[in-house]
Amino acid sequence: MVQVSLMANNASKNNTVDINVGQTKNIVVDPKVIAKIDINPEKIASITRDGNSAVIHLKDGTEIVLENFFISENPQILLNEGQIYWAANLAEDATGQTTVNYLELKEIPKYIDASSSVPIWSWVVSALAGAGTVALLSQQDAKDKTPPEPGKLSFQNLLDSGELTQDQITNDNKFNLKLSGQEKGSSVTYLISTDEGKTWQETTLNQKDLADGIYLYKAVVTDAAGNTSETAVQKVVVDTTAPQAGELTLSDLSDTGISATDQITQDKNFNLKLEGQESGSRVTYLVSTDEGKTWQETTLNQKDLADGIYLYKAVVTDAAGNTSETAVQKVVVDTTT
Template identity: 25%
Template sequence: MVTIHVVAKKTGQTVAQNGNQVRLIDPSVITADIPPSQIQSIARDGNRLVVKLKTGEVVTIENFFGPDGAATSDFVIHDVASGSFWEAEYAASSGELTLVPIDSPDQLLDASAGALPWLPLAAMAAAGVGMGVAAGVSSSGGSSRGPVAHAETPGTPSAPGAFELLSNNMYGLVGKADPGTTVTLTRPDGSTVTTVTGDSGIWHFNPNPLADGEQGTVSGTDSNGSPVGPLGTGVTDVTPPADPTIEHNGAGELSGTAEPGSTITLTLPDGSTVTTVADGNGHWSFGPNPLADGESGTLIATDPSGNNSAPETTGPMNSTPPDESQLNVDQNNQHGLSGTGTPGDTIVVELPDGSTVTTIVDENGHWEFVPNPLPDGGTGTITEIDPNGNSTGGVTTGPSDQTPPDESQLTVDQNNGNGLGGTGTPGDTITVERPDGTTVTTIVDENGHWEISPNPLPDGSAG
């Protein structure tokens, strides 16, 4: 496995990563300890930078390229044996990557550092650096950077005399000071550790010398011997937030839960990102869904201290609404309101007063409300919502009829060898239970008469 270091440009924090697959959240400087002679190719693949080694190993850096095709991060090769560094420059016009010698990856965090001249691959080969650079996806326009300073890099040196704390989390204790300032952290037990501010104006302790919940004090001495600080670190938070969970991923919204107050970052397939914040109950949502039908994205939760959760995939977005032909009402009476739908979907009934009741379609495709939530004669509207949040249009229940049949109309006027018959309310169903518990049914005709022939009752018995 290749040794890889990832430093966020915004803060100078070293970002934790495992293995040869790196997923970037913010523009970063990535340094890989690889002998140049072992590199087979470096290429762009969509928003990824892919480095193939002659050993067969592959290093993949997700979100290296932005949605406009420009490289938003920097990739540096470190030859440990010689101590030299090479930066991979990307030209969007040709899709080619060219290695450029640099003094240190730290200069890529410094807005005042000018770009060094490009070194053609032919010169690399003459220098004994065996590598091939594969062309990736080309786009119009010039080089993604060209010979200009990294003016967009947030790691600008502090104003003279400034001494700041930037973050205190799982990625380290980080701040700003004049380059060359010696910074000392005093821990709760009185012990101290020191570091020196780099040319970028960033100082950092990584890993964080403070334990979760601890507080310390940082002070410094600048290059002229003048004291700066002290500053309190505040309470250390090195605990990552829980991974975000996903509740809906449909056309209406992408939503779920996370640590309250955490920032949810969604990385889209093109490498661009959108963010939202989990509310006080831990609920977050993007609406309408930024993902297209069938697309998947990656979610990361970042707590207020800057700790990141592990990435969580959204799964494919599904904008297909439930099959409305499966949504039916088969009972709306004194025994309840029920019907059919797609198993696992949610049934929402809006009552005449505007309130709603919900239930879930069971594995057999059946749903019911007992007792009936509708008033006698009232009509409701049914909406079916699938697990992705897609819904059908409203389906009416029809008027609820919870008045039992008029029992005075129910008579038996024949119970003999010719059959069993009588009167009832037209359209009603007559059910006769036999002595053995089985039943037979018939419908009262338009004249109010019903009949079952032959007689379902055995001679001498009652039903």
């Protein structure tokens, strides 16, 4: 998370905005205030101009859009990390490209009024830590404005369980991220979202013990010049919960004999029926003729059964490959007089 403060010459008029990693946030800047961002310049990939807006691109994918920023005659941005402060001076070169220089300050005034007759930049010159601090960083390199090759993000050691082996709906909650084909020498930041891409947080290559849920992943690749590119988003649905099995019954079975509910019958033709199972699940029907020692797959329609004892159950499998079994139903077929 990064914090942006809009500083006026009156502290009661100050305003603070928190921005999550990977989020794009638009902030309207009054020409009479100074925008202060709590971040080290090294974490900034670039600052560009879009109309009168300054767009600050961070290396982790976050974007801060300062609207009306260039309306001011002396547009500057104040940066700080702990007790260290920098002033970012934005200008345009001969080609019309936005250039940025960062100057480290000895101290910072309690309040800053951008409408003052003495702009912050004039104050900055006298507050420099030393001559060697001028142009600590120049974010706009006219020689390299090409975004780097982001490469391809994939999953390593992911068991894509379930009926479909490439849908990335799985009960595997431990796997790794893998990036290949990115620009050589670039730095990589891995991001994760658990709210369908609304917000992003930095993560690691190793994903471990994930809770059930939907996960989006992407990588932000930054080259030596500060240009950034993002990979395509990869989606994983982690589901380790067993599905609802439902209830297995015997349909169209005529329960002959003294008892009408003991399922000892002369009827050798009937159907299996399953109700209440998880929607979208796959069902396998099994039969055993050796009191449950072994099971074989069978069909819904039971026809011309020989005399004997039959056990039936259904195995329900969800999209992630989790399984549940119904209670066993027993039928005794006896047609012998």
